[in-house]
Amino acid sequence: MLFKKIILVFIFAFSSAILFSQKDSTAVKDVKVKGRFTKNKKGVYNPLAPSKAAFYSAIFPGMGQIYNRKYWKAPIVWGAIGTSIYYYLDSNSEYKRYRRAYKLRKQGLQDEFTLDNGTEIASLATLERAQExxxxxxxxxxxxxxxxxxxxxxxxxxxxxxLQFNTDDNLTFKPTLVQDPIQFDAPKVGLTIKYTF
Structure with a gap:
């Protein structure tokens, strides 16, 4: 039991040493580039860009996508929200129409679903279900x-x-065809991993 505790303490000590030995990539001294982004040794980084994009999207839907220079996403946002608002307004006006007819019918007055001769096009139960x-x-x-x-x-x-992630070729995954010198007829598929510090 004591041996297991000692091993557990060593594992914890080594894992915490690894965690504390990492450098913070944002702690490198920054230099202004064109007022919008800051450039450090790792590349372009702007810590306020996500909050600005969220703020712009909250003020006017689609503006955050335009701020991120993803212009094609703004019409999709406008179309999706606009379609939902259209169906809300349409359902609301129809609901009010059936609600008004239901109230008039309950009071014994003529509504739009009752003909001049007193024939009902829609029953009271139908008006109720339509409202619901x-x-x-x-x-x-x-x-x-x-x-x-x-x-x-x-x-x-x-x-x-x-958008601020470094996506250069220092870390890449590329499927490749590798020719086997012994069997020429069947190419082999492999994966090349390139990682540089």
Missing amino acids: QLKENRDMSLLSATILYVLQIVEASVNAHL
């Missing part, structure tokens, strides 16, 4: 518009974070 369905559709459209609004803010922020 339209209210549910309206609420789902509002919920989807809200979710899309929040998602586009998160997407702009995450995209601004990911």
